[in-house]
Amino acid sequence: MSVLRMHYLLLSSCLFFLPGCSSVYRGMKKTDADASCLLKFKPAVRKVLYNTTVDVVGKHLSGLLLIKAMPDSSTRLVFSNEMGFKYFDFEFSAAGVFKVHYILPQMDKKAVLTTLRKDFELLLMQHLDTKNAFLLKKDGLFYYGFPQTKGNNYYITDSTCRQLIRLERASRRKPVVMAVMQHYADGTPDTIGISHANFNFTIGLKKLKQ
Amino acid sequence: MRNILLALCCCGYAVTLQAQYPGYKPVADINIFKTQFAAAAQKMQTIKADFVQEKNLSLLSEKITSKGKFLFKKDNLVRMEYTTPFQYLVIINNNNVFVKDGQKENRISTKSNKLFQQINRMMVDCVQGTALANTDFTVAVFESAQAYLIELSPVAKGMKDYFKNIHVILSKKDYTVNKLEMYEQSGDNTLISFLNKEMNVSIADALFTIK
Numbered sequence A: 001m002s003v004l005r006m007h008y009l010l011l012s013s014c015l016f017f018l019p020g021c022s023s024v025y026r027g028m029k030k031t032d033a034d035a036s037c038l039l040k041f042k043p044a045v046r047k048v049l050y051n052t053t054v055d056v057v058g059k060h061l062s063g064l065l066l067i068k069a070m071p072d073s074s075t076r077l078v079f080s081n082e083m084g085f086k087y088f089d090f091e092f093s094a095a096g097v098f099k100v101h102y103i104l105p106q107m108d109k110k111a112v113l114t115t116l117r118k119d120f121e122l123l124l125m126q127h128l129d130t131k132n133a134f135l136l137k138k139d140g141l142f143y144y145g146f147p148q149t150k151g152n153n154y155y156i157t158d159s160t161c162r163q164l165i166r167l168e169r170a171s172r173r174k175p176v177v178m179a180v181m182q183h184y185a186d187g188t189p190d191t192i193g194i195s196h197a198n199f200n201f202t203i204g205l206k207k208l209k210q
Numbered sequence B: 001m002r003n004i005l006l007a008l009c010c011c012g013y014a015v016t017l018q019a020q021y022p023g024y025k026p027v028a029d030i031n032i033f034k035t036q037f038a039a040a041a042q043k044m045q046t047i048k049a050d051f052v053q054e055k056n057l058s059l060l061s062e063k064i065t066s067k068g069k070f071l072f073k074k075d076n077l078v079r080m081e082y083t084t085p086f087q088y089l090v091i092i093n094n095n096n097v098f099v100k101d102g103q104k105e106n107r108i109s110t111k112s113n114k115l116f117q118q119i120n121r122m123m124v125d126c127v128q129g130t131a132l133a134n135t136d137f138t139v140a141v142f143e144s145a146q147a148y149l150i151e152l153s154p155v156a157k158g159m160k161d162y163f164k165n166i167h168v169i170l171s172k173k174d175y176t177v178n179k180l181e182m183y184e185q186s187g188d189n190t191l192i193s194f195l196n197k198e199m200n201v202s203i204a205d206a207l208f209t210i211k
Helices: A002-016 A035-041 A110-123 B002-020 B030-043 B114-128
Strands: A029-032 A047-056 A059-069 A075-080 A086-092 A098-103 A134-138 A141-147 A152-158 A164-170 A175-185 A188-196 A201-207 B046-057 B062-073 B077-084 B088-093 B096-101 B104-109 B137-143 B147-154 B163-171 B177-184 B189-199
Touching (some): A035 A152, A059 B104, A098 A110, A110 A188, B030 B137
Antiparallel strands (some): A047 A059, A047 A201, A086 A098, A134 A141, A141 A152, A152 A164, A175 A188, A188 A201, B046 B062, B062 B077, B077 B088, B096 B104, B137 B147, B163 B177
């Protein structure tokens, strides 16, 4: 778990030092992208269980996140605490449509649902419309951008697209969420870290062997 | 005619109850059961056991299994330490709950969290034999050759929204809890089986200390 903490610190410090006004994406060279190289980083979920910690504005939650591919090609995400009490049960259909099967009444707020939906869309690499993808280059890093309803999702790789450095959910000017997915095994990352820029909200996931 | 209808209704009700839990029938005299349960619980000072927890997600046809060590000490002290496949510790000490996951420690006052207070009380009541007096539930008791099944149906809001009912399976031999089955309104359930039980062994108070 110390690895996760290091990721938080790294991500937090990245966000802290971002300029306040000008766009961090300004001045990057924009070219057409062949984003197909990213597909190898898309989590190939059959069934995976993550030990999960959530820290949000001073509150701490922990539990287990089960992600499972269903026979109808949808993906289910169920988060419960260690003793079995469920926090939420979400679904992304094969077409990427988001559905809430259950959420704890205390968490049932539009802002919470929107934030979680967008975070999981970023991680599961939903809506990777390669036709509209664009590529920005900066400091030897390749930013593969995918326009969203508001802003863009970026998947940032090294220049050879062999390593996924980080993921960003961004407004037009700056990242609002930064994430890492590392140490892939059996098609899914072993370690995932998510950090939000606008408020104190981090999620850490560590794959469990059952 | 009215008597015949009444008799038919009663028979139908009894058949329904028996069909509800195969192998079980309603206890003949609940007062005798209560007396025997209370007497056995009176003698019980501590319980030490292993536990296996199964979380069944019905719509996903998926099961999450975890294991650990369970300790109970009279009165109102419970310690559940999950060891596989993750590390997690929960201590219930009267009205306080302490949890530790990984490095984070969290103290929760059940006085300020109604649902946690109800779950806490239900767990302690099930183990120390006072579940029948818990007013958060209506209670029905069934028996088979080897076990009693106490059906707890929540009446309190919060619990009622989440749980359909809770079953406590007691050994007929010593009235200790073999299994706790928590059925959710969603169709999911959590089953906790207690194995290798040792009763009235010495357990240090320090194991239930909340920092």
